[in-house]
Amino acid sequence: MAELHIIGQIVGASGFPQSSLFCKWGIHTGGAWRLLSGLKEGQTQVDLPQTGDMAYWSHPIDLHYTTKGLQGWPKLHLQVWHQDSFGRCQLYGYGYCHVPSSPGHHHIRCVTWRPLGSWQEQIAQTFVGGGPQLRSPDIIYSGADRYRLHTEAMGTVQLELGIIMRHFDRYGVES
Amino acid sequence: MATNTPSVFLLMINGQIEGANFPEYDELYCKYCFVYGHDWAPTSGLEEGISQITSKGRNSPHTLVWNFPLEITFKSTNPFGWPQIVVSVYGPDTFGNDVVRGYGATHIPITPGQHTRTIPMFVPESTSRLQKFTSWLLGRRPEFTDPKVVALGEGREVTRVRSQGYVSLSFNIVSKDMKRLGYDTTPTETAQTSSHTHAAGIGPGDQPYSL
Numbered sequence: 066m067a068e069l070h071i072i073g074q075i076v077g078a079s080g081f082p083q084s085s086l087f088c089k090w091g092i093h094t095g096g097a098w099r100l101l102s103g104l105k106e107g108q109t110q111v112d113l114p115q116t117g118d119m120a121y122w123s124h125p126i127d128l129h130y131t132t133k134g135l136q137g138w139p140k141l142h143l144q145v146w147h148q149d150s151f152g153r154c155q156l157y158g159y160g161y162c163h164v165p166s167s168p169g170h171h172h173i174r175c176v177t178w179r180p181l182g183s184w185q186e187q188i189a190q191t192f193v194g195g196g197p198q199l200r201s202p203d204i205i206y207s208g209a210d211r212y213r214l215h216t217e218a219m220g221t222v223q224l225e226l227g228i229i230m231r232h233f234d235r236y237g238v239e240s
Numbered sequence: 241m242a243t244n245t246p247s248v249f250l251l252m253i254n255g256q257i258e259g260a261n262f263p264e265y266d267e268l269y270c271k272y273c274f275v276y277g278h279d280w281a282p283t284s285g286l287e288e289g290i291s292q293i294t295s296k297g298r299n300s301p302h303t304l305v306w307n308f309p310l311e312i313t314f315k316s317t318n319p320f321g322w323p324q325i326v327v328s329v330y331g332p333d334t335f336g337n338d339v340v341r342g343y344g345a346t347h348i349p350i351t352p353g354q355h356t357r358t359i360p361m362f363v364p365e366s367t368s369r370l371q372k373f374t375s376w377l378l379g380r381r382p383e384f385t386d387p388k389v390v391a392l393g394e395g396r397e398v399t400r401v402r403s404q405g406y407v408s409l410s411f412n413i414v415s416k417d418m419k420r421l422g423y424d425t426t427p428t429e430t431a432q433t434s435s436h437t438h439a440a441g442i443g444p445g446d447q448p449y450s451l
Contacts, residue, residue: 070319070423072347077360077403087397102320108397112362115404116263121360123345125393127277129320148400168424169351227350229319230424239428 073226077121080220086120095137103128139164158219161206173224178216255411259305262405268331275391277321285312324391362401
């Protein structure tokens with residue numbers, strides 16, 4: 066069986082309305098993929114940057130997958146949250162990116178979005194915060210039910226991922 | 241030498257902690273250590289080190305230079321648990337006590353060749369206001385008892401940090417027997433150009449529209 070190593074970091078995020086951000090992340094794969102070792106989901110620390118608007122998490126990722134097929138190549142999905150000084154959390158963005166399919170080191174910028182409510186909700190959001198969230202987080206990485214959503218652009222999350230592949234060439238897979 | 245298939249691969253790391261950029265602090269030194277998985281073992285070189293105390297130069301008011309060497313070789317059977325370098329920076333506060341000015345970590349580059357990495361540094365923050373007040377009063381900052389936690393993915397959700405400053409590292413990586421064990425760390429030669437553009441197109445941020 067072919068093996069895939071994903072080694073890297075969720076570096077941080079920028080372009081969000083406020084800093085003091087943290088990120089919940091997870092990896093979604095198809096049925097042919099099996100996780101041998103490593104954590105496939107997690108949550109970063111909360112960072113309040115001293116200067117600049119980039120929040121840094123330096124959250125390590127180290128995963129070892131084996132696979133019987135190429136379908137369902139791993140996808141990394143992210144949720145960026147803001148924590149205020151009272152410890153209240155508010156959703157700031159959803160995003161996903163495919164894990165690169167060629168070996169080597171990759172710098173990835175993952176754009177994010179958040180759902181937009183009705184205009185009454187939007188006014189309420191500007192004054193009291195909060196806002197709509199997805200009921201089923203699978204929509205973050207699937208395109209099936211997106212058409213009913215109304216969203217707005219949020220910041221970007223930066224990732225550094227190193228990909229090591231093993232025995233893919235044995236099955237004639239070119240990457 | 242070894243004609244039949246080897247069971248371990250080697251990763252030789254030569255590099256240096258070049259220096260740091262901390263706009264607010266001076267007279268800093270750093271410590272480094274490596275964090276790696278169970279299948280990994282160092283075969284030669286130093287796993288830990290403490291640098292000299294350095295001050296900002298007169299001509300470069302921002303950069304601190306350590307020029308501190310890193311030389312270590314690891315062996316392993318499995319890339320899982322790939323080594324990470326953990327750097328922590330310390331310096332005196334106004335009373336002359338050494339306090340931490342930043343923790344940071346990065347994976348050792350996986351591809352052979354020359355690499356530079358700039359790692360963001362952060363310090364833990366007190367979560368309660370009482371602790372914040374007592375730490376201000378006594379001049380004691382919260383610290384990690386074991387700096388290696390910054391290289392772990394678990395238990396981070398309870399941590400609040402403040403990022404300040406950067407440390408720059410340079411690496412020269414040589415690996416041995418990884419290819420022979422079947423591990424690809426670089427794109428195949430024939431598909432170099434096409435796979436490069438393909439890889440760049442994966443991140444949604446690299447799509448043609450600009451944000």
